[in-house]
Amino acid sequence: MSTSDYLPEVAPTAKEKVASHANKLAGALVGVGASVLGTPVAGPPAAMAATKSGEVLLGMLFGKRQSQAEIAFERAAQRISDRQKDGEEPHARSEDDYLATLEVMIRVAVNGLNDKKAALVGNLYAASVFDPTLKYTDDVIAYIDDLDSLTWRQICILAYLDDESRSEEQNLFAAAASEGTRRLNPECERALSQLGRVHELIGLKDSNGAVNNPSNTFGGGAITGSNFEKVALSGRGATLCRITEIRDVVTSEDLDRFVEENLW
Known part of the structure; x- marks a missing residue:
């Protein structure tokens, strides 16, 4: 064929x-x-x-x-x-x-x-x-x-979470946000919330490493800068990244720009 x-x-x-x-x-x-x-x-x-x-x-x-x-x-x-x-x-x-x-x-x-x-x-x-x-x-x-x-910002979020080389950067940002020295762009918080609650493409990791829909997380599961290190792809999110070959399309330069514009 x-x-x-x-x-x-x-x-x-x-x-x-x-x-x-x-x-x-x-x-x-x-x-x-x-x-x-x-x-x-x-x-x-x-x-x-x-x-x-x-x-x-x-x-x-x-x-x-x-x-x-x-x-x-x-x-x-x-x-x-x-x-x-x-x-x-x-x-x-x-x-x-x-x-x-x-x-x-x-x-x-x-x-x-x-x-x-x-x-x-x-x-x-x-x-x-x-x-x-x-x-x-x-x-x-x-x-x-x-x-x-999905918006372009949300596509970049998925690519960012799919890139294991960014995990340390993600953790360092969350630590700084907990201390009040950095914060998420409010529009990025909104995009993250929609990705979790509406699309179910991301969630919050629990102590066992399972990824839960924010809506089902104790305390309401709001995604903020201080818990950004817990944000991870859900099963559907990981599948979408894989079948779209997202890391071959969204470049490192795109992700650097995403960080600059959204992780303040």
Whole structure:
């Protein structure tokens, strides 16, 4: 089997479906069904505006932001090829399953605020073809949706916690925060709380080394600078970092910048 069995052949279909949704959106705005994008619509200004809004949407998806979709496709294709060369066997999935995952990948890639999220989702798609822990399409889509909802700061937090070489820095910061000489950026505290309570991608380590959801931790489990050394990836968080190959995308320079901007 070749890379094309899992990626390029279904890509045009996915693009056509997005275009179809844009057509329906434009038509729904004026209540006349699916108007044809790119064709002048005779009628009130609202109809013209609706059609133009659809054209703008398509332009955003496959024009200015097309590069992000291309990054995701390119990354996925390369990693699929690499893993096949390494002898990994793909899952037996239907074209509908691959297409469902691909459509979500496109949405996340074009909605992302930077190229690195597009690269992460491309890696995740490639992992979904091979990874034994990702046999079910619903699980794959859940991880892609998680990635879609994360801010760049939250992605950096995950990469930071996934980097064992940063653990001493993490501990030293927490000690200084306990003494009142350093503190977390309040927006970073908020991002940490959401990662734990909402996404369940991080938690607080207990005395036995288990990682617990902050919501279930005695005393409320608030994440602050003084207990930052206890913050760790949950099982799902570690899996997301692994399947997105996060440390190959988020660089040391990115993490240095994260530390400078958030660990005051």
